[in-house]
Amino acid sequence: MVTETSAGLGTGRASVGSMLEFAWTAGVFTATDAMSATSLTRSTAIDAVDILLDAGILVEHPNARAVGSYRSGRPARRFSLSPELGVVVGIDAGDTHLAITVADPLETTLVHRRTDLDSAHSPQERRTVILAELQRALDEADRTRDDVLSICAGVAAPVNRKGVSPPHPDGFWERTNPGLAEALREWAPIVEVKNDALLAAVAEGAQGAAIGCRDYVALLAGERFGGGVVVDGHLLHGAHGGVGEGVVFDHVVGVESAVGLGYALQDAVRDGVADGSIPATGAVGRMADAEPIDPRAVLALASEGDADAVLVSTRVGASVARIVGVLGSMYDPAKVIVCGGVAASIEPVLAAARAVLPEQLHLPAPDLIASSLGVEVVSLGAVASARRAARERSVPMLAEGRLRRRS
The missing domain is CATH 3.30.420.40 (ATPase, nucleotide binding domain)
Incomplete structure (x- = not known):
């Protein structure tokens, strides 16, 4: 299991951050479910839920009486992450192929496009093709840039923590990573560019042999x-x-x-x-x-x-x-x-x-x-990384921004 550090919400909103983290894997839940998992008191848990509802991060479902499972007592309120939070994008930009996946932040793939890349393309030509295919994938998913929470792109090159590849004696790394961190900056609040083998390791740890x-x-x-x-x-x-x-x-x-x-x-x-x-x-x-x-x-x-x-x-x-x-x-x-x-x-x-x-x-x-995991192993790792970035950074940022505007 690969470990990462969660950004969470800002100081003073620890209970809201705990509730948001719980909601990612909870599906439909009640305040009692959240209390058991987060050790929050009932009043604090309900306050955190109401804040996230007000920010549009959570949605409320029909209560137990409405769905036919109510037995006695006051029916519990039921919540889940909003299905309208946005989408994530995973990109596998190999030497001779390009795969782009648009997915929701939890588990569903909306669009997956795979095409060939010309290894003779210049960095500028390659960048243009990647961005054009990304736009086609979003169009096919009926989404816009404003809906994108995070993007993770895998490239056949070493990549530093800023998403930049070092010079290669033959220019190979500069071509396979044609300035994608900069090119994608306007497409999402969080953009990560990573080595393709590293993303394969992410995929194997998340859903493969590791x-x-x-x-x-x-x-x-x-x-x-x-x-x-x-x-x-x-x-x-x-x-x-x-x-x-x-x-x-x-x-x-x-x-x-x-x-x-x-x-x-x-x-x-x-x-x-x-x-x-x-x-x-x-x-x-x-x-x-x-x-x-x-x-x-x-x-x-x-x-x-x-x-x-x-x-x-x-x-x-x-x-x-x-x-x-x-x-x-x-x-x-x-x-x-x-x-x-x-x-x-x-x-x-x-x-x-x-x-x-x-x-x-x-x-x-x-x-x-x-x-x-087959030929899509890098794509799977890219989507998993984009989802992690949405969970740990983009959505907490989105929640924080909405809460500030409401305060």
Whole structure:
């Protein structure tokens, strides 16, 4: 579970802040429910509810008599968060894809749009496309900028706490994060730009293989390797947002590259044909001339026991074991979760990696598992982070502002 610090309401409104925090997960509740959860007195709880009702943060529902559950005595008033608070937005801006999700602050996805991005675009062109797709998503959800409580965008680059990526020797980070923090500033009161692997770790901790785990790495492994690292329940970030940056694998013997598993499998097929270990006439060998090679087809053959595909999986698995060995030695995780679209079919590679992983480190080897969250893992993490920002910052700010205007 990843820990964060709640901003809450201002000084003097502790009871209102406690009531608001309770309401996020309570569904429809009564004052008695709130008293039990918050330790507020009845009068204080009712005062806090009335303040939040007056600010439009809570809404009142028909009482127990009106919904047919009243038995005796005075029927209890029933409340919940207002469904009209606004929306949150999660953005997954990968190197070659863009996914935008508009959701309510609690649990419902309203719109999800996914499209391709041109990796040859300039930063300005990329920024223009992202903002245009964001507007289309809001239009499809029948929402405006005024409805947006928070935005979280995931990018394939290190990102510092201000949402800015450092310079890259080839300009890659500047292109994949084309000034999004500044570009989105007018779209929401809270804007966060984060590394995509970090958001994958958020998703795995919230609804994936790391629920309840305090030490894990979410290893994005599609186009390039990158790790979102959680230690002692805390996301690790670094001065420039570079914790888990994959360039380290360029310098690991037996890996020598940060390219992801899709490319690694293609290279292993072509290398095997070139060195004669994979016959060019076999089912795998015939793939060598394809551009690109479909890694899922190779993995499907490996799952069926095809000897050449198993050889490819074994060779790539040895590289994965070295990568996980480095992560295991640096961060001592209980789990390493391979994430991204490739995860659904990657088991033959992981099985090969597990067989040799204990040789790669002195510590106990982490569990090496495939994510079940699929290609949308970064989107899920972005939405979860946007919801957290709305809960801890945007809505308390909204409540505070409305209360000031009413006082």
